[in-house]
Amino acid sequence: MADSLQRITERMAELVKVLNEHSHRYYTEDTPTISDKEYDLLYDELTALEAESGTTLPNSPTLRVGGDILKGFEPHRHLTRLWSLDKAQDAEDLAAWEARVKKLVADYNAKNPESPLPDPEYVVELKFDGLTLNLTYRGGRLEQASTRGNGVVGEGILAQVKTIRSVPLTIPFTEGTVEVQGEGIMRLSVLEQYNLTAAEPLKNARNAAAGALRNLDPRVTASRKLDAFFYNAGYTNGIGFRDHREMMNFLRGSGFPVNPYVRYFKEFSELAAELEQIAERRHGLDYLIDGAVVKIVDFATRDALGYTDKFPRWAIAFKFEAEETTTTLESVSWEVGRTGKITPLARVEAVELAGVTVQNCTLNNIGDIERKNLKHGLGTRVFIRRSNDVIPEILGKADESEVGQEIVYPTVCPGCGSPLEMRGAHLFCNNRLGCKPQVVGKITHFASRDCMDIETFSGKTAEQLYDQLGVRDAADLYDLTLEQLVGLERFGEKKAANLLAALEKSKSRDLASFLNALGIPNTGKATAKTLSDYYGDLDKLMAAEAEELTALPDVGGIVAESIASFFRDPLMQASIARMRAAGLKAEAERPAVEVADASHPLFGKTVVLTGTLTKLTRDEAAKRLEALGAKVAGSVSKKTHLVIAGEAAGSKLTKARDLGVAVLEDEDELLRLLGME
Structure with missing residues (x-):
């Protein structure tokens, strides 16, 4: 018994050493030497041995998974003080410090x-x-x-x-x-x-x-x-x-x-x-x-x-140039999204921030307002932060003791007047069919580029169709006629014909695009593609139970329940049936190469696309690359094997060159690699 326990302990120590070495190569040195599958096999063996022995070594990677919820944070007195740093805002400040x-x-x-x-x-x-x-x-x-x-x-x-x-x-x-x-x-x-x-x-x-x-x-x-x-x-x-x-x-x-x-x-x-x-x-x-x-x-x-x-x-x-500053919080309005979620939008006194004039700022929800002590914040000065060219966010009051006017939370939907419901951290309007901002938002999303890609369509178009032709559902789009459209303001015969042609073209969009267009709660483009790749058939997906869906990568319980509930909704079933009856195919895309050829130079390689391609779209290139067995990534790292750079390539190309990653800028060569020439 003792010998057996000793062998288990020795094997555990060996596995911990090997796994930690591989983790260091992967996460710190960015130079992995085994696949994720091989790592997982070693990790699973360690987990089994720990369960068998009832012990865990102090440096075991299994300690990293996260345990029970803590009751609170305990204070920790640092062994030596952690100092703040004085700041230099410009070259003069820096020269003064050197002096x-x-x-x-x-x-x-x-x-x-x-x-x-x-x-x-x-x-x-x-x-x-x-x-x-x-x-x-x-x-x-x-x-x-x-x-x-x-x-x-x-x-x-x-x-x-x-x-x-x-x-x-x-x-x-x-x-x-x-x-x-x-x-x-x-x-x-x-x-x-x-x-x-x-x-x-x-x-x-x-x-x-x-x-x-x-x-x-x-x-x-x-x-x-x-x-x-x-x-x-x-x-x-x-x-x-x-x-x-x-x-x-x-x-x-x-x-x-x-x-x-x-x-x-x-x-x-x-x-x-x-x-x-x-x-x-x-x-x-x-x-x-x-x-x-x-x-x-x-x-x-x-x-x-x-x-x-x-x-x-x-x-x-x-x-660097300030991405945080202070300004005055002037007002808060409440916007209705396509899911019915009510989101506060703050209006602040115009201020320059990182080279841009800022007037609108993000506030996530009521809880965000409360946490940042902004419930009585109208008229007070607040910190705002701009990051990565997104709409700036309010961080909190500049002076926590300052009291301003109250931000009044809505009780009815600002779009349709229906009572609001608090679900989790957010307010929601449940009037899915009669709330104009929701309907317009859903139809606009349905027609967008990453979804059905209906050319010439915009939010203004969706609003006009809602107001003048009673369009309340994406399926209504496929019932539109030339006579209806030419009677609309700013709709001549050419524009009407172009829209109808775009709608007809959209009927051939693949299943992944259609699933993304439907706006299934808690899912996005990546999950839609996962569902399309796994099921390959809309009817099979619509019949799937939540428990079955959780077996898919990155689909947890909440997402699985959202998908299953969405396709059980009679209104959604009726809408999909109408669209299919109108000729919408929603079929899974067939890969350009049925079985990836392991001998192809791009097989198993991580490829990043950047810039504008002139002979095919980036989406088309990405699909063909994946069909060849390549992995298409969104950002450049040391793990990237190849960056394909089109016209006006930006920071990704610069980073590739800094890291010494191979770069392909010849589009004709790309077409040859993809088997298109």
């Missing part, structure tokens, strides 16, 4: 001629826009993880941080205690993928990361697939560093993910020029940064320069 550093060094050397400080050397790192993490390791084991808090005391979030697969649970340094600082982030490509199937899409990567790490349910954190970069060892007991290079080598050698961008400069003029380049390149990164951090390299110089009451004198944050 102060040189003066402080000169003053010190005048007083200590026997042990002078070296001429300042500087290091530049990216300033990540996420949530600061402080990790405590004792004897090589991750003992605690916390937020920054006020710099002295933070909140313990160990269970949440353990779900970040790039964070080591153990490190080789076992002789003492260290605290390391970094930033928890959500990559933009991960955010994009998450939002394709999310019931509640996330607004931006920063809030997605911060919200996940401060969520009492670690399973929510795990679902966000967060990442992290580490850049400092604040408290060190049992080890010391002479300079920044030694410290970074320690972090890398201990298995911490360290961002590849770290630059050292002896000439400050070269450093200033580099900051301008970072500002230009930042939008091509797969994560958010809001500036760069400049530090003195030599630690003896850091000790000599010391700190003010708030900041270290030996470091400064160079902030």
Whole structure:
């Protein structure tokens, strides 16, 4: 019995070592050496052995999945203070900081001629826009993880941080205690993928990361697939560093993910020029940064320069063009979406933000208003943030003590006057057939490019058809006649004929496009394609039960129930029947190649499309690539094998060249690869 338990323990230790090595290659080095399937087999074996033995090793990857919901966050007192950084807003501020550093060094050397400080050397790192993490390791084991808090005391979030697969649970340094600082982030490509199937899409990567790490349910954190970069060892007991290079080598050698961008400069003029380049390149990164951090390299110089009451004198944050500012909240209106969800839209006093004049801002729902203390916020000054060229978001009051006029929550639908129902965090109008904004929104979505792609159709067209021809359902579109359309305002015979031709053409759209067009709750384009690929037939899908649907990738219980309930709705069944009777096919697309050829040079390769193709659309190219066995991705990384760049290719092409990824810019060569020439 003892021998058997020893063999199990030894095998568990072997599996933990192998799995952690593969995780480090995958999540930190971005150079995986085994497939996901092979990893899963090893992981499943470890899980079975842990269940059999009743034990779990302290660095087992099974500890990362997220456990029970926590009752609250426990305070954690940092072993050494986490300092804020002074900020430089422009080149003048940066030059002034350099002058102060040189003066402080000169003053010190005048007083200590026997042990002078070296001429300042500087290091530049990216300033990540996420949530600061402080990790405590004792004897090589991750003992605690916390937020920054006020710099002295933070909140313990160990269970949440353990779900970040790039964070080591153990490190080789076992002789003492260290605290390391970094930033928890959500990559933009991960955010994009998450939002394709999310019931509640996330607004931006920063809030997605911060919200996940401060969520009492670690399973929510795990679902966000967060990442992290580490850049400092604040408290060190049992080890010391002479300079920044030694410290970074320690972090890398201990298995911490360290961002590849770290630059050292002896000439400050070269450093200033580099900051301008970072500002230009930042939008091509797969994560958010809001500036760069400049530090003195030599630690003896850091000790000599010391700190003010708030900041270290030996470091400064160079902030890029402001993406946060304050303005006055003037009003809140309530908009009705195609699903009946009522969303608040804030109107603010016009203000310049990141080169754009802002007047409208996002407020997600009533809970968002309450959390941000904005219930009595009309007329008060608020912080707003713009990220990734999306509509800015209100973060909260600039002065929490300021009281303004009340935001009145609606009790009836602003579109149709029907009573509203609170479902979860949102208000909904249940008048699906008689609420104009809902109907117009659904029909506009149905006709959009990623759905039925009905050319010349717009929201204004949908509204006109609603008002003048009584169009209340997508099926009504296929009953329209030339006589009806030419009688409308701004509808001549040519425009009417073009619309009817576009409607006729839409009848041949594939099943995935049709499913996306239907607007099934909690699903999007990616889920629609998954359903189409799996079932290949509309009738089979409509007959599927929720339990059956959960077997599909990325289809959980809520999504499965949404799909099954949607197709059980008699109104939806009748609408689909009418469209099919009108000639709409909704058939699964047949691949250009029935069975992918493993010998094809693109088989198994990850390919990214960017720019405009002239001889076929990007969607057509993507479908043909997938039929050849390639994986078409939305963003460029080290795992990308090929970037196909059309005209006016932007940041993805730049990133590909920076990473040394192969680029194909010859469209004729692409056609040959796709077997079209």
